[in-house]
Amino acid sequence: MKKILINGGKKLHGKIDVSGMKNAALPIIFACILTGKKCVLDNIPDVTDVNLSLKILEDMGAEVIRISRNTVSVDTEKLNGMTSRHDLVSRLRASTYLLGAELGRFGEARVGFSGGCDFGVRPIDQHQKGFEALGAKVTVENGCNRVVAGPQGLRGGSVYLDIASVGATINVMLAAVLADGKTTIDNAAREPHIVDLANFLNMCGAKITGAGTSFIKITGVTELHGCEYTIIPDMIEAGTYMVAAAAAGGRVTVSGVIPKHMETVTAKLIEMGVSVDEDEDFITVTSNGKLRGVNIKTYFYPGFPTDMQPQFGALLAAADGTSIITEGVFDNRFRYADELAKMGAEINVLGRNASIVGKKKLSGAPVTAVDLRAGAAMIIAGLAAEGKTEISQIEIIERGYDDIVGKLRGVGADIRLVDDGA
Numbered sequence: 537m538k539k540i541l542i543n544g545g546k547k548l549h550g551k552i553d554v555s556g557m558k559n560a561a562l563p564i565i566f567a568c569i570l571t572g573k574k575c576v577l578d579n580i581p582d583v584t585d586v587n588l589s590l591k592i593l594e595d596m597g598a599e600v601i602r603i604s605r606n607t608v609s610v611d612t613e614k615l616n617g618m619t620s621r622h623d624l625v626s627r628l629r630a631s632t633y634l635l636g637a638e639l640g641r642f643g644e645a646r647v648g649f650s651g652g653c654d655f656g657v658r659p660i661d662q663h664q665k666g667f668e669a670l671g672a673k674v675t676v677e678n679g680c681n682r683v684v685a686g687p688q689g690l691r692g693g694s695v696y697l698d699i700a701s702v703g704a705t706i707n708v709m710l711a712a713v714l715a716d717g718k719t720t721i722d723n724a725a726r727e728p729h730i731v732d733l734a735n736f737l738n739m740c741g742a743k744i745t746g747a748g749t750s751f752i753k754i755t756g757v758t759e760l761h762g763c764e765y766t767i768i769p770d771m772i773e774a775g776t777y778m779v780a781a782a783a784a785g786g787r788v789t790v791s792g793v794i795p796k797h798m799e800t801v802t803a804k805l806i807e808m809g810v811s812v813d814e815d816e817d818f819i820t821v822t823s824n825g826k827l828r829g830v831n832i833k834t835y836f837y838p839g840f841p842t843d844m845q846p847q848f849g850a851l852l853a854a855a856d857g858t859s860i861i862t863e864g865v866f867d868n869r870f871r872y873a874d875e876l877a878k879m880g881a882e883i884n885v886l887g888r889n890a891s892i893v894g895k896k897k898l899s900g901a902p903v904t905a906v907d908l909r910a911g912a913a914m915i916i917a918g919l920a921a922e923g924k925t926e927i928s929q930i931e932i933i934e935r936g937y938d939d940i941v942g943k944l945r946g947v948g949a950d951i952r953l954v955d956d957g958a
Contacts, residue, residue: 547786573762636710692717829857872910
């Protein structure tokens with residue numbers, strides 16, 4: 537069993553290069569299905585979720601070639617629709633994107649129920665609403681979601697999403713790019729990875745406008761072609777290292793980022809007393825370890841990202857004063873609180889709210905990564921704590937962070953990956 541061991545109390549100094557965004561890479565990988573051609577994707581993060589998505593396509597008949605560690609060629613000409621393996625898709629939340637991609641290309645999709653981190657119920661009712669607006673019918677058969685286009689194929693339609701769902705926005709975009717006519721998505725998600733997907737599809741010949749706003753327009757085309765595309769940097773990975781530097785103290789430059797994507801994270805760090813300097817493609821965080829408590833409310837982009845909430849929870853546990861975190865997206869995002877309590881943190885959770893009474897020092901302890909971002913929070917807490925922290929179930933962390941141990945070691949953290957063979 538692999539574990540991460542951390543001896544806390546070491547200040548961090550140096551530069552960390554940010555990898556490509558997992559949440560952008562995943563829908564783009566599945567979008568390759570729509571082209572039926574070869575696409576070369578650069579800046580692909582070498583993480584478990586991405587590698588699993590590539591395995592799903594390869595198992596369906598796509599030709600997947602790893603050109604380098606972070607560049608992959610995906611040729612979906614011979615991909616067979618409706619053949620994804622249940623045991624693979626059930627391990628990946630993003631496998632839901634197979635529905636829109638298969639429906640767009642083949643007029644029919646059949647995909648087993650997806651997996652991923654447990655943040656409570658994450659239904660696909662908004663996805664279904666979007667598919668039905670394009671004339672498709674959605675049913676559940678033998679443990680699979682099945683979507684079938686109408687007799688005349690997919691036709692453009694108007695979609696209003698009840699919530700600004702990232703997944704539903706992506707799936708409607710995937711289904712609509714080859715549909716007949718124009719499609720509009722109102723109350724669309726605005727996240728940077730929505731924009732990245734639109735840019736990729738447009739490079740392949742799609743006609744999408746408005747991505748990054750709440751109103752997206754899609755004019756269907758008859759076919760797409762392949763392209764070479766570079767994935768945007770991972771804003772959540774960048775934010776995680778910014779928070780790690782604030783927690784441990786020192787001076788760290790996070791390189792290869794888009795500072796605009798980091799505005800809410802940067803603002804909260806500055807409010808806590810951390811120095812943050814920006815340039816065109818890097819951010820430098822300087823911290824003396826003296827932190828002030830703040831209040832945070834997560835919400836859909838451009839609000840404060842829910843995927844940064846656990847990391848800030850760990851940071852606030854070592855800040856002066858009482859902080860309140862309100863979770864505005866998921867029902868079950870405070871599972872990490874019990875793990876932080878093992879390190880001496882004082883966190884009281886009531887529904888979607890958590891009250892955190894900060895302490896000068898946390899104490900190292902054996903803890904578990906209960907989900908992807910909670911695992912990152914454990915690392916941050918371990919860097920700031922006195923003594924030794926042992927983190928188990930780290931396979932969850934490897935789902936979304938490309939060489940997090942190596943990158944932190946490179947800036948002076950006393951952190952290592954061990955495998956006891958159990």
